[in-house]
Amino acid sequence: SGPATAVFVNGEDARPYSWPWQISLQYLSGSSYRHTCGGTLISPSWVMTAGHCIGPRTYRVVLGEYDLTTQEYNEQIRSVGSIVVCTCTYTQALMSNDIALIKLDAPVTLNDKVQPSCLPESGEVVPHNEPCYITGWGRLYSGGPIASKLQQALLPVVGHSVCSTSSWWGNSVRPTMVCAGGDIRSGCHGDSGGPLNCKGRDGRWYVHGVTSFVSSRGCNTIRKPTVFTRTSSFINSNNTVHL
Known part of the structure; x- marks a missing residue:
């Protein structure tokens, strides 16, 4: 596995926007950002994702996203303030406790397209x-x-x-x-x-x-x-x- x-x-x-807690976790590659993982907005300042998604990269979180290739003007982009990976012995081999929390650098604005x-x-x-x-x-x-x-x-x-x-x-x-x-x-x-x-x-x-x-x-x-x-x-x- x-x-x-x-x-x-x-x-x-x-x-479009029927899953308003869905986020796109993106990492910096050269001068642009690429989608790497999904995640869930659980409060205006926090996102939940998988522990194995997190590595030594520069990330950003995009909310209110539907089409990754088009700017739809509903997106909210946040930098990452801090990341908490489960200290409860996440092991890559077993994939157990595969969960992480991302604190956004600023709270999102909640609306009909961005909801926890x-x-x-x-x-x-x-x-x-x-x-x-x-x-x-x-x-x-x-x-x-x-x-x-x-x-x-x-x-x-x-x-x-x-x-x-x-x-x-x-x-x-x-x-x-x-x-x-x-x-x-x-x-x-x-x-x-x-x-x-x-x-x-x-x-x-x-x-x-x-x-x-x-x-x-x-x-x-x-x-x-x-x-x-x-x-x-x-x-x-x-x-x-x-x-």
């Missing part, structure tokens, strides 16, 4: 077969071009008791992870660090996962669903993310 190198198969263009996500309660587990959506600017097929418009794909959740069986992911999957997908019909992995969006009973969308890793055999591998860091494992009693 390896980091979820963005691929969207069976995805579709999202309705709802977060689940501490310890909350999404039931098996729950229909959730991954979102991001993944490649449209392996080795293909990156999608310019934000993509979404429906991925049913695979319960931990199923996902951790030997014919699925086995003991690679910890209780602090969520599995989703893993059949031919489902979409593929989106951007690393991006959200797994699941609808709550109250009709609102909650971000239950941070896209972490996928099978090295590629996407749409049977019984090898995309694996996410389970957000609720890192939420404290105040309903805030704590690393």
